[in-house]
Structures are given as C-alpha cells and as structure tokens.
C-alpha cells in the first residue's frame with residue numbers, strides 16, 4: 318500500500334533498463350519505495366541499476382525477464398509478478414524504441430517493430446496489469462508517452478503515431494479505472510538525454526531523466542492524470558497541434 322504520504326512502497330517497472338525509469342525508482346526509493354521489481358529483456362544487464370536503487374534506500378530490488386513484444390507471455394508474466402511479489406502500488410511503463418524513421422519508410426518490418434513495441438506491447442501488458450490493480454483496489458499506472466504523441470511530425474511519424482496510440486489507450490484506461498481506486502498518469506516528456514537519444518542533437522527545452530523523475534513524483538503526489546516535462550513543451554505542442562496542415566507540412570519538423 319502507498320504510505321501515509323501517498324508514496325508508493327512497491328513498484329514494478331516494465332522496461333527496467335530505461336534511464337528515465339531508473340532515475341524515477343532511485344528517487345522513489347529515497348522516499349520510501351521498499352520493493353522494486355525491474356522487468357527487462359536482459360535482466361542480467363541490470364546489476365548496476367539494482368545496486369544503485371538499493372543504495373538509494375530500497376530494501377528489495379529484483380529483476381525479472383520481460384519482453385514487450387512477446388504478447389503471448391504477458392498474462393502469465395503479470396500473474397507471476399503478482400504471485401511472487403504481492404500487490405504493486407505503482408506500475409511504470411517505461412519500455413519503448415525510437416526506431417529509425419528512414420528505415421521504417423523502406424522496411425515494413427522496422428515500422429511494425431516500433432508500433433508493436435510502443436503501442437501493441439503496452440496495450441497487451443496493460444490489460445492484465447489493470448485487471449490485477451482493479452482486483453487489489455488501489456495503485457497507480459504511470460506510462461511514458463511523449464510530446465511526439467500530440468501530433469505526428471514528418472521526421473518521425475512512425476514513432477509519433479505509436480506513442481499517440483498508446484497515449485490514447487492509457488487515457489481511456491484511466492477513465493475505465495476511475496472510481497475504482499486506481500489512478501493512471503500519462504507522462505509526455507520532450508527531448509530527454511538518455512540512451513535513446515544518445516548522439517542526437519538536443520531539441521529546445523531538452524531535459525534529464527532526473528527532471529522527469531521529479532515531475533513524476535510530483536504528479537503522483539498530486540494525483541495528476543497527464544503531465545508534460547518540462548512544462549513549456551505543453552504550450553509548444555499545443556500550438557503545433559493547431560497549425561493548419563499546409564503550413565505544418567512546410568515547417569522543418
């Protein structure tokens with residue numbers, strides 16, 4: 318159960334190697350998250366993250382194997398997680414791939430991989446997670462969407478559309494769970510300096526995993542349903558959303 322201050326004590330991270338996720342659980346471990354389970358394709362690569370989260374204050378840090386694109390495994394994966402570790406106060410959906418837009422435009426398999434990971438994979442595992450959370454009657458689901466979900470850009474519309482689909486899915490899930498003790502928060506970061514963006518030129522208002530982590534912790538405390546990180550990207554994305562298409566098409570986006 319969340320403690321008296323509303324801080325989650327048990328956390329499941331899907332995509333446990335994500336830089337944003339690790340910064341977030343490190344922060345939460347410092348404010349009383351006792352038990353953290355990192356689920357990743359290669360749990361054996363997470364020793365450093367496990368040590369980090371333990372040093373930040375978590376008593377129990379475990380890793381389990383999870384692949385977002387192995388849809389057939391998702392129900393059993395969720396059942397195992399709840400049976401082995403008990404209820405979770407927070408499930409953080411952090412897995413995702415950026416893909417390569419040019420490759421996706423030329424190879425359907427590449428586009429499908431981005432869409433299946435970011436959208437289909439998230440929806441597939443969210444359904445059994447939501448069922449478990451409904452049954453326990455409490456908890457938060459936090460999902461790392463993106464500012465790219467607001468309006469697809471020519472330069473990365475495969476990634477943008479996959480995030481848009483998942484963003485809408487989780488907003489709907491939040492409506493479904495509303496009133497049943499389970500809260501869903503959609504997080505829309507702008508450009509974050511992580512493994513995913515390594516070597517890329519930073520966009521305006523670029524930020525860090527630690528800043529996203531602080532925004533997530535604040536959002537959880539306040540029961541927010543959607544947050545943008547950093548705050549100004551909200552105004553930019555909203556303005557972009559309303560630009561007429563003939564003009565939008567000509568912008569260097």
Ligand SMILES: NC(=O)c1ccc[n+]([C@@H]2O[C@H](COP(=O)([O-])OP(=O)(O)OC[C@H]3O[C@@H](n4cnc5c(N)ncnc54)[C@H](OP(=O)(O)O)[C@@H]3O)[C@@H](O)[C@H]2O)c1
Nearest residue numbers: 334335336337358384385386412413461463508509511513
């Ligand atoms: N960085 C940004 O600018 C930014 C901005 C907005 C939103 N986001 C979103 O934030 C989330 C976290 O990204 P990040 O910046 O922290 O990048 P990251 O460090 O590269 O984390 C992404 C994680 O997703 C995992 N993953 C990829 N495919 C998977 C699959 N099929 N099954 C399980 N795990 C899988 C990767 O695991 P492996 O180690 O196995 O590859 C990696 O640990 C992503 O959803 C991303 O789209 C990022």
